[in-house]
Amino acid sequence: DAGITQSPRHKVTETGTPVTLRCHQTENHRYMYWYRQDPGHGLRLIHYSYGVKDTDKGEVSDGYSVSRSKTEDFLLTLESATSSQTSVYFCAISESRGQNSGNTIYFGEGSWLTVV
Amino acid sequence: GENVEQHPSTLSVQEGDSAVIKCTYSDSASNYFPWYKQELGKRPQLIIDIRSNVGEKKDQRIAVTLNKTAKHFSLHITETQPEDSAVYFCAAPFYKDNDMRFGAGTRLTVKP
Numbered sequence: 001d002a003g004i005t006q007s008p009r010h011k012v013t014e015t016g017t018p019v020t021l022r023c024h025q026t027e028n029h030r031y032m033y034w035y036r037q038d039p040g041h042g043l044r045l046i047h048y049s050y051g052v053k054d055t056d057k058g059e060v061s062d063g064y065s066v067s068r069s070k071t072e073d074f075l076l077t078l079e080s081a082t083s084s085q086t087s088v089y090f091c092a093i094s095e096s097r098g099q100n101s102g103n104t105i106y107f108g109e110g111s112w113l114t115v116v
Numbered sequence: 117g118e119n120v121e122q123h124p125s126t127l128s129v130q131e132g133d134s135a136v137i138k139c140t141y142s143d144s145a146s147n148y149f150p151w152y153k154q155e156l157g158k159r160p161q162l163i164i165d166i167r168s169n170v171g172e173k174k175d176q177r178i179a180v181t182l183n184k185t186a187k188h189f190s191l192h193i194t195e196t197q198p199e200d201s202a203v204y205f206c207a208a209p210f211y212k213d214n215d216m217r218f219g220a221g222t223r224l225t226v227k228p
């Protein structure tokens with residue numbers, strides 16, 4: 001398994017509160033991603049990073065922000081959590097991206113977030 | 117739109133039978149097609165992938181075929197076993213934004 005750890009693994013929070021999920025990798029991969037997984041939607045990209053302090057939006061970025069201050073850490077923040085953000089969040093990493101060789105995506109174990 | 121369509125959404129087979137899951141994509145420039153297996157409560161894990169310079173790739177009981185003209189690729193599992201029961205996802209990259217887009221998933225149940 002790829003060296004990816006997520007924390008917390010499970011969290012219940014109230015609507016309107018801020019939440020931060022952390023992803024830590026030991027593979028020194030350049031690219032890091034946050035996906036959410038919902039029934040019927042598969043895995044959808046929220047944000048990704050292509051280097052320290054370099055991030056970009058994905059398919060479903062509204063309501064989320066990210067930061068990457070070190071190669072190994074990628075944080076996902078919900079500034080004011082809503083019930084629609086109840087989901088399973090997966091961090092992922094890859095050496096390269098898109099059509100390039102080495103673009104295999106490896107996933108972390110997931111973080112189950114419930115917003116009540 | 118730019119997405120990956122995956123069928124069927126659920127598939128039930130008897131142990132020992134074969135299972136086939138198909139995905140279609142829209143970006144003709146896509147050249148890398150991975151398949152992931154996700155067991156209940158676990159992370160998606162890569163089980164096989166194929167690049168566009170080949171039409172088929174096999175790894176023991178699983179194989180992937182690619183038809184670039186028709187823009188579809190399929191996962192084939194032969195001699196299915198109960199431990200093959202899981203959700204399977206296909207994916208394809210899109211040239212415009214380099215984003216890896218995932219299918220909605222197929223829940224495979226292998227009945228003993």
